[in-house]
Amino acid sequence: MKRLLLFTFLCGGLLMSCADDMDDEVRDASYMEIADFIYRGMNEIYLYKADVPQLADNYFSDExxxxxxxxSMDSPEDLFDDLTVALDRFSFIxxxxxxxxxxxxxxxxxxGVDYRLYLFSGSNDIFGVVRYIIPGSNAEGTAIERGDLFTRINGESLNTSNYASLLSSPSVTFSLAQLNGNTVEETGEEVTIxxxxxxExxxxxxxxxxxxxxxIGYLMYNSFVADFDGELNDAFGYFKAENIDNLVLDLRYNGGGRVSSATRLASMITGSNTGEIFAKQRWNESYQNYFLATDPDGLFDYFTDHIDNNVxxxxxxxxxxxxxxxxxxASASELVINGLKPYxxxxxxxxxxTGKSQASVTLYDGENFARKNANPNHKYAIQPLVYESVNANDIVVPYEGIVPDIKIEEELDSFGTLGDPSEPLLAAAISAITGKAQKQSFASKRMQINYKEFKERNALKPNYKRMYIDELPSLNLRN
Known part of the structure; x- marks a missing residue:
């Protein structure tokens, strides 16, 4: 049976629809549906559209x-990669x-085990360290805890090729290890989870x-998830009731999340800047001009005095x-830091x-790229960067990341207990507040082995180090 596909041909900045018989097409029809969706989405709103020649509205001579x-592309993923710039570390499909x-x-x-993986220098071999245990997870109450090392999963030594599949196994057996001078040695203890x-x-x-x-209020906050904004507001209610003098916001493992949650967090911290600019948005030229002409206020994120349901x-x-x-x-975490600095x-x-100042949005293969009535033939979506965020003083988060005012590393041999005043990073923050050195229970011996950071647990998640908005702006150029 012949199958008709709707394609979008770009000409002089206008979108034209045309149908074509695909019987003679070499490609599978489902691929072409997906490919057409990917191209249209990137051409519509990609932040760096001007830097990708093939995304120009007049690039193709004809249909x-x-x-x-x-x-010509081998897969939807290859097409997406071809439409992104080399310096874009965060757009994904x-x-x-x-x-x-x-x-x-x-x-x-x-x-329930949150970890960071490290690569032995000059080798593809990996070892991991446990950063914390997620409350209420299968790992809670087991023998594995923060600061433990592991070198094997399910009996196999970890390396750059197998770590993702092993750690994603239905059942994971951690072979625990410890530091011994300049080596990482297994203890013989195993924990299966x-x-x-x-x-979370x-x-x-x-x-x-x-x-x-x-x-001193202490909040360890690991992701900007809107579903938990109520709990976040309750935490600040607790701090308010306790009449705290200072706040330590621990974002050491927070890779970002929703912009609206970041805006609310910043608003809870200050409280006196409602209606003032928290962040400014810089879109691609077409969208920026459209906002300026029709909704200039939409280019700003403002400090707020409420969360959902007008709470x-x-x-x-x-x-x-x-x-x-x-x-x-990263991302929304850095947005909070940068957005608060002018105030x-x-x-x-x-x-x-990390150094990420751009926000993204999810585009689906549906009308106006919305989730509703998305193409049932596939579950592909793209998450392109759509705008760069700067603070009220037009300062952007540096590409190389925010340099700390007080530098202190989280040493593998002196992790300490999260939330304890003697934990090295928290102790440094308390010292900055009080002006007095804090006693640290775990004096670092400094590892003698050579290693470097490789991956962390969240890197296996599709939203790793993302800052995103809830939906595509309703004033899109297709209208």
Whole structure:
């Protein structure tokens, strides 16, 4: 049976639809549907459209040239890669938008062990270290804990080729290890944990620490997930009731998330800037001009005084903020740091952050790229970068990341207990607040082995280090 496909041909900036008989097409029809969707989406809204010649509105001489270009790619993924610029580290494509949507809501398959993997220098071999255990997960209550090392999974030594499949196994057996001088040695202890679907509350720790007559609020927040904005607001209600003097915001493992949640968090910290500019958006030329002509206010994210259902936020009205960050700190986390700097004193503690200032949006193969009535023939979606964010003073997060005011590394042999005043990074933040050195229970011996950071648990998630908006702006150029 002949199958008709709708293609979009770009000519002089106008979108024209045309149908074609695909019987003679070398490519599988489903590929061409997906490819056409990918191209249209990238041509519509990609932040770096002007830097990709084949995305120019007049690039193709006719419809056949357009189809030939799509058909020249080996896969949807190859086409997407061909339409992104080399310096774009964060746009991505997925063949399962259900998994992507779950990850945006904090839902994923996990043992409950959060880890960072390290690569032995000059080798493809890997070892891992446990950063924390997710409360309520299968890992909670087992023998594995923060600071433990592991070198094998399910009996196999970890390397750059097998780590993803092994750690994603239905059942994961960790072979624990420890440091011994300049080597990592197995202890002989094994812990087996099943991978199951869990919903992780991004608020790992909230507490008040009293030192030298000061009440210091401590919040370890691991992801900007809108479904937990209510819990975030409750945490600030707790800090407000405790009448804290200072706040330490621990974002060391927070790779980002939803822009609206970042805006709300910043608003809870200050409380006195409602209606002022938190961040400015810079889109591609077409979208920027369209916003300027029709909805210039849409180019700004403003401090707010409420969350969903018009629930009032709990405001701390702080003038100083202390943020713990590392190389795992990215996007929406950096947005909070950068967006607050024009208004209050922000002191950063830790190591250099990732360096991501751009936001993305999910595009589906549906009308106006919306989720509703998306093409049932596939579950591909694309997540292109759509705008760059700058703060009220037009300062952008550096591509190389935010350099800490107080540099201190999270040493593998002196992790300490998260939330404990003696934990090295928190101790450094408390010292900055009180002006006094804090006692550290875990004095680093400094590992003698040569290693470097490789991957972390969140790198296996489709939304890794993403800052995203909820939906495509309704004032899109297709109208």
């Amino acid at each position: 056949d040239a357009y189809k030939d270009y799509l058909a 997925t063949d399962d938008y259900i998994e992507l949507e779950n990850s945006f809501n904090g839902i994923s398959k996990s043992t 099943a991978n199951t679907e869990i919903t 509350n991004p608020i790992l720790i909230q507490k008040v620490i009293e030192i030298d007559g000061k009440k 009032a936020i709990n405001k701390l009205n702080l003038n100083n903020l202390y943020v713990i960050g590392t190389s795992s700190t 209050i004193n922000v002191t950063t503690i830790g190591t250099r952050t």
